[in-house]
Amino acid sequence: MPGPDLDTKIETYYVHVRGIVQGVGFRHHTVRRAHALGVRGWVANLDDGSVEVMVQGAANQVDLMLEWLRRGPPHARVTEFVSEERFIDKRFERFEQH
Template sequence: MESHDKDEPLETRLVQVRGQVQGIGYREACVRRATALGVTGWVRNRMDGSVEAMLQGSPEQLAEMCEWLSEGMSAALVDTLEVTEVQPPFARFDNFERLPTL
C-alpha cells in the first residue's frame, strides 16, 4: 500500500504491546510491516518490557497493523494489545521509524 494522501482522513492510535516482545527484532519487523502497509508513526521499547507504537493511517491500515502487532510475528508472545484512539489535532507523520527506548 502507498502512504496516505494529504486529503485522506487519518486516524491515529497509540498502541501498547505487552508480552515477550523485546529482544526478538519486533520493532524492526514492525517498521517493515508499517512501511509495507503505508502506516506512519513510530515504535519504541519501554523500560517495563513492553513495546509502544504510534500509528497513523486509514481505519483499514490501522486495523491491519494492529492485527499484525497482535499475532503477525511468530517469535513474539503477545499477552495484551492496548489501543487508544488519539483525538485530533495531532501531528501528521511522514514515515514510520524506530525511536530510542523510553
C-alpha cells in the same frame, strides 16, 4: 447517503503491547510491516520490557496494522494488547523505530 471513505480518513492509534516483545525483532518487524501497509508513526521499547507504538494512516491500513500488532512477529508472544484512538493534529511523515 454514503459513509466515510475508509481509504482517506486519517486515524491515529496508540498501542501498548506486553509479553515477549523485546529481543525478538518486534520493532524491526513492526517497521517493515508499517512500510508495507503504508502507515506512519513510530515504535519504541519501554524500560519495563513492553513496547509502545503510534500508528497513523487511512482507517483500513490502521486496522490491518492493529490486527498484526495483536500477534507480532513470529518469535514474539503478545500477552497484553491495549489500543486507543488519539485525536492529534500532528501528521507523521514516515514510520520509524525509536
